[in-house]
Amino acid sequence: MTTESDQYIVVDTNVIISAALFPRSTSAHALTLAMTHFQLAQTEATWEEFQKSFARSKFDGYLRDEGRTYFSIRVAQRMSLIQSHTTVTDCRDPKDNKFLALAIDAGAKTIVTGDKDLLVMHPYQGITICTPSEFLSRLPT
Secondary structure, eight states: OOOGGGSEEEEOHHHHHHHHHOTTSHHHHHHHHHHHHSEEEEOHHHHHHHHHHHTSGGGTTTOOHHHHHHHHHHHHTTEEEOOOOOOOOOSSSGGGHHHHHHHHHHTOSEEEOOOHHHHTTOSBTTBEEEOHHHHHHHSOO
16 A cells, blocks of 8 residues: 555655755745655755755855754655656756656656746646645645
8 A cells, every 4th residue: 555655756856956945934844844845856966956055155144054064964855765767858958857857767757846847747647736825735634
């Protein structure tokens, strides 16, 4: 029997960073619930993108290094690294294809993102692509 917590979900880098910087935001609430009800799926490429983006100095005013480290560890504890074998070239922004490939390879039913290049692709091969607000509205209460 499969439960929600056995299922993978893909949460885009922009949502994860927004959740870290704004802990009372819709993105933060969506990430918390995603980590509670699902297993976060990442590939080495998506995790590296998050780590590099999150380390940028433009975020120094929001969160110090130790806060970023703590947040990264918390996310890492609820994620699984997936080996991606699928090649996707359908997104108008080639950098976003890795999230589509990850969802396919992980068997994820949902991608949570704020990226318009991904959002316009909803649904993609049976995968729901939604904003954090839409994700929250889809969860059972």
